[in-house]
Amino acid sequence: MSDITLSAGVRQNLNTLQQTASFMSDVQNKLATGKKVNSALDNPNSFFTASGLNSRANDLSSLLDDMGQSVQTIxxxxxxxxxxxxxxxxxxxxxxxxxxxxxxxxRKEFATQYNELLNQIEDLAKDAGYKGKNLLAGDGNDLRTIFNEDATSRLxxxxxxxxxxxxSTGLNLSDLAEGQGGTTSLQLQGGKTTISLTDGTSSLTADSIISDHTAISTTAELQYYSDSTSSTARIGTTSVTAGATVQDLVDSLNALDGxxxxFDNDSGDLTIYSDEDFFIGNQSGTAELADSTIxxxxxxxxxQILSDTASFAVGDxxxxxxxxxxELGSLEIEDDTSVDDLQTFLNDFDGVDADFDTTSGRINIASEVTLSLTSDGADFATNDFTANSTGVSLTxxxxxxxxxxxxxxxxxxRLNSALSxxxxxxxxxxxxxxxxxxRQDFTQNLINTLEEGAGLLTLADTNEEGANLLALQTRQQLASTSLSFASQADQNVLRLF
Incomplete structure (x- = not known):
């Protein structure tokens, strides 16, 4: 190719076209990449400065992601x-x-519900984590948020x-005792007998007052025994004087526990109820009143009717x-009140379970709380002729x-302290x-500032580069036309032949 000789005009136009093509390539590259500095060869100072800014922006972007996760955890x-x-x-x-x-x-039920709420609080606290970090779960869950590249700024x-x-370092709310109930039993036992007498004002020593029996001696002393006529079983006495009446006998009997x-004035019948075996005798240990053994x-x-025992009387x-x-409730004893009525009365109350044992004659009572069953009758819940004035207690x-x-x-x-x-x-x-x-907003803005600064150093002005490309295209066309003219001048030599 060195043997080929170009004229000065052609060579100059050709060089111009080559330069224009190079310039167009640069402009097209800037338009394609959007950058005017793509490597250190383009502008070392701008390239490395922009790289530093972009690197810091990338580092902060990573921290920005961590901040976002911290926000979600909080x-x-x-x-x-x-x-x-x-x-x-x-x-x-x-x-x-x-x-x-x-x-x-x-109150016991409310205590149980209270404890369930505490359980729910604990479960909820365990579920309040985010990506394995739970600020409500204590040790091992402390959260550190870093705000700058060298971790000197953090929270x-x-x-x-x-x-x-x-x-005590948390809510300081302990579970309440829910309580544990107890059991007791009420013995239902007794018997009765009826003695035919006259009216209650008559003398016990009058022959006419005692049916089928002789009058009681004026020197007699009626004695009351449990189980037998032995002196150790004697529980009371009634002295029979000339003025002693049937009512005096009734009063002395009612004074005995159990x-x-x-006494029925109309029929002249004296009915005696006893919770235990009972016997009326005299000083010699014999019975002067007919049918006085119970x-x-x-x-x-x-x-069975409750009033058939000394523990319960109609009206109690x-x-x-x-x-x-x-007071949970009350039950008035009537002449037809039965064991079943008493059992039903007890079972009507929440937390109380009563069951009658036909073998032992006991009403077994179970309760979730302390209970007391009392009566306004003095002989209620007697045992071995000892009255229980406080009734049946279940602790x-x-x-x-x-x-x-x-x-x-x-x-x-404590709840108020927990709320505080x-x-x-x-x-x-x-x-x-x-x-x-x-800090998240600040970091985002700082990243934008860094990237904007890097862009000012490396990004191309597309409007300017577009205009440059148009100018270079125009120059390329003109150079091509000029080259054509220069070539035509050289072709004029052919006309000589």
């Missing part, structure tokens, strides 16, 4: 605290409900532990109360944590969330 904890607060307020409502009730059974958030409500006497037996059927009122003295093995007003008020105080703790912790998490979100 939000999860905050939502957990909000829900836990609602549960604590519900627990406080249960305590206040218990305070408004005097029923031990209702450490200490986790609290609400997964165990009893922790014995009840009823053989008491255990009740064996739910249809049985009252069932709990350990707080709260629970343990009371619930809401048994007394003092216990409930103590729990309410939750509000303080929610405020702290809110402050931390505000800090992280603020």
């Amino acid at each position: 939000k999860a904890a905050d939502q957990g605290i909000s829900s836990i607060t609602n549960l604590v307020e519900s627990a406080k409502a249960k305590a206040n409900q218990a305070l408004q009730s005097q029923s031990q059974y209702e 450490d958030i200490e986790a609290v532990d609400y997964t165990d409500t009893s922790l 014995v009840r006497a009823e 053989s008491a037996a255990n009740f064996s059927s739910t249809t 009122t049985l009252t069932l109360t709990d350990g707080n003295g709260f 629970a093995l343990s009371d619930s944590g809401f048994a007394s007003d003092t216990d409930i008020n103590r729990t309410v105080t 703790n939750l509000r303080t912790q929610a405020s702290e998490f809110g402050t931390n969330l505000s800090i992280v979100e603020n």
